[in-house]
Structure formats: C-alpha cells, structure tokens
Amino acid sequence: MLNRNDKCWCGSGLKYKRCHLNFDEKLTKLAEQGYIVPSRDIIKTPEQIEGIRKSAEINNSLLDLIGEKIKEGMSTEEINSLTNEFTTSHGAIPADLNYEGFPKSLCTSVNNEVCHGIPSKDVILKDGDIINVDVTTIYNGYYSDASRMFEIGNVSKEAKRLVDVTKESLYKGIESIKPWNSTLGDIAAAVQEHAEKNGYSVVREFGGHGVGLDIHEDPFVSHVGERGTGMILVPGMMFTIEPMINAGTHQIFIDEKNGWTVFTKDGSLSAQWEHTLLVTEDGVEIISK
Ligand code: MF3
Numbered sequence: 666m667l668n669r670n671d672k673c674w675c676g677s678g679l680k681y682k683r684c685h686l687n688f689d690e691k692l693t694k695l696a697e698q699g700y701i702v703p704s705r706d707i708i709k710t711p712e713q714i715e716g717i718r719k720s721a722e723i724n725n726s727l728l729d730l731i732g733e734k735i736k737e738g739m740s741t742e743e744i745n746s747l748t749n750e751f752t753t754s755h756g757a758i759p760a761d762l763n764y765e766g767f768p769k770s771l772c773t774s775v776n777n778e779v780c781h782g783i784p785s786k787d788v789i790l791k792d793g794d795i796i797n798v799d800v801t802t803i804y805n806g807y808y809s810d811a812s813r814m815f816e817i818g819n820v821s822k823e824a825k826r827l828v829d830v831t832k833e834s835l836y837k838g839i840e841s842i843k844p845w846n847s848t849l850g851d852i853a854a855a856v857q858e859h860a861e862k863n864g865y866s867v868v869r870e871f872g873g874h875g876v877g878l879d880i881h882e883d884p885f886v887s888h889v890g891e892r893g894t895g896m897i898l899v900p901g902m903m904f905t906i907e908p909m910i911n912a913g914t915h916q917i918f919i920d921e922k923n924g925w926t927v928f929t930k931d932g933s934l935s936a937q938w939e940h941t942l943l944v945t946e947d948g949v950e951i952i953s954k
C-alpha cells in the first residue's frame with residue numbers, strides 16, 4: 666500500500682496524494698459497484714505515453730507516405746520495402762516482421778481479404794481495388810498501431826460506401842468513449858449498430874487491443890456487444906479500435922496455405938480502419954491514425 670506522501674506508482678515523481686490517489690479511490694469504488702475495472706498494468710504512465718506518441722509519429726508519417734505512393738500497378742511487396750526503408754531509417758522497427766512467424770513488415774489486405782494479408786510481388790494493385798494497409802511501429806520499445814483504407818483508381822460506388830461506413834463506424838466507437846462513464850461494450854455497440862444499420866456485418870473473431878508496451882495487450886476490444894458491459898474506460902488506458910466490416914456475411918476463413926490471411930467466407934468485400942487511442946481525463950485522444 667502506498668502512503669499519501671509516497672511517490673506515485675506512475676513514475677510522475679509527484680506525491681501519491683497529488684497524483685493517482687484519487688484515481689485509485691475512484692476505481693475501487695467502481696469495482697465495489699460491480700464494474701470491471703482495469704488493473705494497474707493497463708494504465709499507461711506519462712513517460713510511457715510520451716514514448717508511444719513518438720512511435721506513433723513515425724507510424725503516422727509512414728501511412729502518409731504510403732498514401733502518397735500507392736497506385737495501380739504497384740505490388741504489395743513494394744509497400745513492404747517502403748515500410749522497411751522508412752521505419753529503419755527513422756531508427757524504428759516494423760513490429761509485424763517475425764511476429765509469431767509473420768513473414769513481412771506490415772499487413773496489406775485487398776478486397777475480400779479481411780486482415781493479415783501478406784505483401785507479395787505477385788499481388789499487383791489494379792484499378793478498382795480497395796486495400797487496407799496496417800502498420801505497427803516499435804520505437805524505443807514503444808508500440809503504435811494504425812491502418813487505413815486506400816482506393817486504387819476508379820472504385821465502385823459499393824466499395825466506396827463500405828470504406829466510408831467502416832471509417833464512420835470507427836468514429837462512432839471513438840465518440841462513445843466517456844472517461845469514467847462508458848465501457849468497452851459501449852464502443853462495441855456503437856460500431857456494430859452503425860455497420861449493421863448500413864446493411865453490413867461485423868467480424869467477430871478479431872478485434873482491437875491494448876497497445877503501447879507490446880503489440881497486443883489487454884483488454885480485447887470487441888466490435889460487437891452490448892452497451893454497459895465490459896471494462897470501464899478510464900484515463901491512461903490505451904487501445905486500438907479497428908473494426909473489420911464485411912459487405913456480406915460476417916463469417917471468415919483463414920488461408921490454409923499461409924496460416925495468416927483472413928478472407929470473407931462468401932467472397933464479399935471487407936474494409937477496416939484502425940486508430941490507437943488514449944483515454945484522457947476529459948475525453949479521448951487519437952494517437953496513431
Ligand atoms: N497490426 C495488426 C493489428 O492491428 C497486427 C498484425 S500482426 C501480424 O493488431 F502478424 F499479422 F502482422
């Protein structure tokens with residue numbers, strides 16, 4: 666137990682009573698009321714937040730660069746090379762490479778691929794494709810994670826609508842976050858409602874996740890669920906929201922040959938957007954996008 670005059674556990678250098686004492690008391694009360702509350706190791710310290718911010722600057726700039734370069738006729742292997750060059754030249758590491766045996770430095774998921782598409786010289790972007798580019802950067806030991814959709818050439822109206830509604834769903838999730846006053850279930854419900862209202866379905870097997878000190882941390886952030894359920898959201902939590910929305914069925918299958926790439930079961934299009942978020946005292950901050 667920390668005494669009021671001890672230094673706070675978060676490493677701010679402040680006395681506990683001037684730092685996280687009030688925070689801890691609020692959490693204890695919420696736990697007594699039956700809420701699922703985050704354990705202390707889920708709460709990022711100010712120093713960690715600064716580290717993750719710097720990592721995210723590189724991650725965001727990389728996505729900007731890919732956005733400038735991506736075009737019809739380019740292979741997804743070229744996006745992989747770009748990622749390697751940009752990341753290493755900034756003193757950072759692409760987190761995906763060799764993660765649980767993943768063979769490349771980012772995920773590139775085209776059309777009916779839901780996620781975990783593997784860059785390849787044999788995948789050439791063509792007019793009308795939609796592609797998710799998902800990058801995770803490690804800088805100075807800190808992780809940031811984001812993904813964007815890109816439209817190649819002239820994309821069908823239907824594909825465009827899927828891409829737009831998926832981004833809107835992410836933002837509905839973000840807007841649901843009310844520090845001390847909302848839960849992970851509120852995010853899930855907000856995302857799911859928006860996607861389904863538009864005639865789409867939400868992938869269930871994969872979700873967002875805590876992030877910052879590792880690529881995937883607790884909690885799991887589902888994109889389907891009920892309001893008021895799950896962990897309460899409090900300042901210092903950092904996690905991704907990254908809905909995968911399908912034009913047809915929510916069902917998926919995994920490529921048997923590479924063990925990674927996730928496809929829609931019915932061959933319909935799938936889109937995804939991902940941001941890394943920080944819950945603050947009065948709202949939420951988008952850290953990587
Ligand atoms: N960036 C992905 C995510 O959003 C993780 C990719 S792991 C990999 O969680 F191994 F597939 F690269």
Ligand code: CO
Binds near residue numbers: 810873874905907939
């Ligand atoms: Co992620």
Ligand code: CO
Binds near residue numbers: 799800810811812939
């Ligand atoms: Co990601």
